[in-house]
Amino acid sequence: MTTAAPHSPRIPRADWDRPPHNRWAFHHIREILPTAEVWRGSGPVSALPRRPFRLDDVRFQAARGELTIRQFLDDSFTDGFIVLKDGAIVFERYMNGMTERSAHLSQSVAKSLTGALIGILSHRGALDPNGLVTDYLPELKATGYDGATLQQILDMSSGVAYDETYTDPFSDVGQTDVASGWKPKPAGDTRAWPRSIWQQILGLKQCNAEHGARFNYRSIETDVLAFVAERVTGQRLPQLISAEIWQKLGCEENSYYTVDAEGYALADGGFNATLRDYARFGLMIAQDGVIDGRQVVPAAWIAETRRGDPDQFDADYRATMPFGAYRNQFWLPDYRGRATNCLGVFGQWIHADPDTGIVIVKLSSWPDFLDDARFVEQEAACAAVKRALVHA
Template identity: 70%
Template sequence: MAEQPTRIIRRGDIPREDWDRAPWNRWSFQHLREILPSAEVWRGDGPVAELKRRPQNLGDIRFSSARGDISVAGFLDHSHTDGFIVLHRGEVVFERYMNGMTERSLHLSQSVAKSFCGALVGIAAAAGAVDPQKPVTHYLPELKATAYDGALVQHILDMGSGVAYSEEYTDPYSDVGRTDVASGWKQKPKGDTRDWPRSMWQQVLTLKKREAEHGSRFNYRSIETDVLAFMLERVSGLRLPELLSREIWQKMGMEEGAYYTIDPEGYALADGGLNACLRDYARFGQMVAQDGFYNDRQVVPEAWIRETRRGNPDLFGADYRATMPRGAYRNQFWIEDFEKPVLECHGVFGQWIHSDPEHDLVIAKLSSWPDFLDDAQFLEARAAAHAIKRALIHG
């Protein structure tokens, strides 16, 4: 029997309110600009920073997980992988594309995008445009009427403000559910006659409740990143996609352009709306591993990257220690182990960059998990990373 042609999925096939849910996210995470408005991150007209290749058969590496003894290839097969790449000493040693993804596909990063915003703040701080030790209201005086009054920029970088914001992904009425509406990702629940924010800036201005002292604890809240982005736009006079293009994409010699989803007022969603190709996510991880240096230039200040590795584990609560028992958070990056220099970028549905300067290793994985969070898959990905690391070091 002749093989049936692959069915072409179109925008009209995707339920408007469920584009990010299984099974639709297997397609939508690679085609989001066909669903939502977007703004380009221009790569510029300069040469692409070459990624040399030194292929190795890492797929056969075996490691132990909660599911028993498995191979890296088996892990990729069952973990809803779209793309997976390993750089060792700056060279591509392993690269796989699955689920129709190619080297040119632009994939949604979810909260991996937060680390790009953190890097931009580091650049602005080195230029004297931002002082992390100043109150955020110094740059955004409108926030004096919100719970952000009194919070330092550094508090927000570390997600340590005391502002109340619920990050319950499956609850459409939670604060992050309201962010879905404000960002243009979703529509408000049918039949709800209450006022909902019509843009991200409107939502920020509604955050009036403080639940802790600023700086007293780490509590992951997506909207903190958007506050930082509004600050960056205010001090630079540029929209976020333009700023990311000028300060990172062009300087790094990225292979492809990128794009952000935008809200009804044209604001790019800093906390999760960035879409880029797998190799460019890996380049970003390599730049971080090299203390901000890439493509023959200092892209992000070295001091900023080194300071980012110095998170305070005492602020890291029990809920986060379940998957990162020695973890911390600093400057919009996750720290795998507070005594080691590894930095990571995490996004729901399985987006991940692992950047290890000690072993000059970078791993990037793009996924379309059926669930927002999956601790078992997250821990298995980290076990795979450590198995790959051991094989490269001792092989």
């Protein structure tokens, strides 16, 4: 006697990234979506020595009262949390079924990997950030990207119209979910939807601002950069990230990208890796592009990345980052300092501070795409961790 398969999958295809399903899905993406491997290579793993420091009981003031780091982690849908000081692991915690070998979805943390790759290719002379994107992708002359420079796309200051409303399945970013293979079309909708990310980019015909006039966060900008990198090298993104970044970081594990129907790896949010390997990326950024004596990303590119223009931010962004800026696909939490953030929806975060030698990575599965209160609390927890370690 055979047993029939269940009528519905364990994780609903249209809602895998929504609560409660995302608590499991974010570190089991290979069981949900097609992926392409980013090989770690055959070289040695870069060492992360251990110098344990008790951070659980460190206290800080949050809007909801005084909290400990333990309470913060327990209450903020944490999957993994690690802190490095001067290249050593001082605190590491896995929660919600995640393990040291679990590859976790990065969401928009992935954008910073692409920004770093563009820096590497620029240093080699393979592309010029001040050049027009149509110099590399002439097909975009028929789109809103005509006249935009690579630097403007790196800084998300092109004027191309793209609606990043995550909760609207019919928005541009909702169409990206479909084009990338992450989601099916909304039930019953009969309109033509882009069948790939490249097709969606070619369909972005309108601008709602002059190129370079202001910062406006749009995920598709990162994919434009990735197609430029693929065009000038003749290689696909997973191979480029493997050869140019992942192998040179000395990562412990292979990572992977989700891919669309044409095999394109989703640069804007489809990257997955382990907690420690994300920490290695953050450590390299904090150390001016160097890890284990290897220059992975040019130091000049890292220095330029730390020079964001705060005047590009409007009130919406200043609500959570009063002194924030954005440069080369990285967030600057305070343009007056040198720390950088890599940020992704649902609570993904890498903080790299060269002045304190502290790197913090938090992987999460928040119930909401964005949560200003959680973000502000995370920044307060970050400051408390840094104070505790600097003054230890």
